[in-house]
Structure formats: structure tokens, C-alpha cells
Amino acid sequence: MVKNSEIDLGNRNTLMTGKNIAIVGATGAVGKALLRVIERRQFPLKQLRLLASSRSVGTSLPFYGEMIPIEVLSKESFKGIDIAFFSAGGSISEKFVPDAVSSGAIVVDNSSVFRMDPRVPLVIPEINGDDIQLHNGIIANPNCSTAIALMALYPLHQEFGLLRVIASTYQAVSGIGARGIEELETQVQALAEQKSCKPEVFLHQIAFNVLPHIDSFFENGYTREEMKFQNESQRIMHLPSFKASVTCVRVPVYRAHSLAIHAEFKKTLSLAKAQEVLMAAPGIDLIDDPSKGIYPMPIKVEELDQCHVGRLRLDHTSSHALSFWVCGDQLLKGAALNAVQIAELL
């Protein structure tokens, strides 16, 4: 084991160009995914500092074959850091992002705290990568379902002019973090042994159930998670007129989110053109031969960078609307991959 987490990676990367990186929330579901993405994409690193709570002191995480110890997050954690990835929840971002920025680090924040702040670019590199240049020390990573949906919606928007979306999400338990996975595992095990199971992380039993409730409710009856879709999409696509009515649903899937999307456009659609647009779009694969049982499924996109879109069909009630189904690994495109792509642009 190395003595501290400031592992010198200069021999593996270009020392002169490598960055000093910190990951806040390194032990969490997104934090661990970040480590794998940084490794896999050979992000040019000089030093890596892994930060979490005092609960994780004494533990370490594998990286490039070595075990890197976890350090306790503090205001002093960011000295010498060039880029800090934050993925430890909104309250930690609120408290420590200003310290990271005043230490000179550029923050890529996975929480929703800064996403609607006009001074903070909210970025999906394939869509509005140029917005990164407008940063003042913080760049926000979008909501996971929104990011996955926009990978399909944005190229269609460029061709047909997007007006409105009606969508339902099918969101994996890991969206709430590692404890979501533990809760589903525990409940499945308990029920298989015909024992009772008590919900702790989710409000109700999640095993063999679906919960039409993610995040807190607004007065308009939508949840915070549901309204993020419209609000964040408007900023990312630079499309303030865009409207979305979304129902967010938690499903007993470990990893990868799915969405059933109905999208309305300005122009008349042709299925062939929509297919062509999606086949050419970056970051998304058209997986669509339904009569042979071929369509996107969450288990097929686990640990994949690409999102999958399928069940593409013209809305039989409108010449201006499309229905489709999209799946993506929310720990990757919805979080860690998008964050590392932002850092690569930096």
C-alpha cells in the first residue's frame, strides 16, 4: 500500500501535462465509477487524492493496481488540486465547493446545487461542450435521467426542432448511491427466505415493487427530480421554450436508467430520417429490431459508455411526434463518464 493517497502517477502519464485530481465521495457509487473511468480513459494524472468521510478512514480503493488510502475531507483538502470531482451529495458540495474553488481548483460537481446557477455552466460535452469556457471555477454535471434522454433528444432536436416531451423514467436503485444497491440486495434476500423486510433507504419496499416517487414534491404535484428534466434541458440545449412533463419512477434494477419518451417537434417527421439522425449521433447506439426481441434494456447498458435507443416509432396520433425508449448507465453517462469528459475538455 502506498503511504498516502497522493500517488505520483507521472511514470504512467505525461508528467508535465498530468493534472492533480481530487475525488470527493470516492467511496460512493459514483466515486468508484469515476476511478474506473479515469483509469480506462487514461486521463492524464499527476496526483490523485481520494476524499470521503471519517467513516472511511483506514480503507483504501484500487487504482492502477495499487491501493490508495482514503483521506477525510476537510477545507484544506484542495491545496495543489487542479480539478476536483464532487460526488458526495448536495450538502457537502454546498459546504466544500467554495473552499475547493478558492484553493484554485476547478470543480466538476455532480450534485444539483449549482445546476441552475446562471454563472455555472451545465454541460453535456456532446451537446454544449463550448459552454465550459464560461466557467468561474465550477461546472455542473446534469441530472442522470436528463443526460441519458438528451443524448437521443438533442440530435433529433437539431433535425426537427423539439417542442415538448412527455416521459416516464425507470430509475435504478444505484441512482441514490451505494446504499440503494444494499437495500435492494437485502430485501430480495429477506423475501426469498420468506422473512419480512423493512424499508430504510426508500420510503417503501423496493424489491418486487416500483415507486412513483423520487425526491420531494412541489406544490404543482411534480417532484424535484421530475422538474429537473425541463429546467436542466432548457439550459443544456439553449432552448428556453422547451417543456417536459415527466413521471419519475424507481424500479428494482441495480444499475442503468431507462426512459419511455414521447417527443413532439416543430417539423413533420419521417421515421427513416429519425433513424438516420440517431445512427449518426455521438454517444448513442440505435438498437432497434423489436420483432426479433432486440431493443435497449438496462442490463445491456451496464458499464457501457454508449446509451441505447430503440422502440423508435412515429406517434400514430400525430405527424409531429415520436415515441422511443432509451437506456443508459446512469453512473457513467449520467454521472462519472460525463464528469470525466468535462475534465478532458478542460
Ligand code: A2P
Ligand atoms: P463515506 O463512504 O465515508 O460515507 P453514495 O452516493 O454512494 O451514497 O456515496 C456518498 C459518498 O459521499 C461516499 O463516498 C461518502 O463517504 C461521501 N460522504 C458522505 N458524507 C460525507 C461527509 N460528511 N464528508 C465527506 N464525504 C462524505
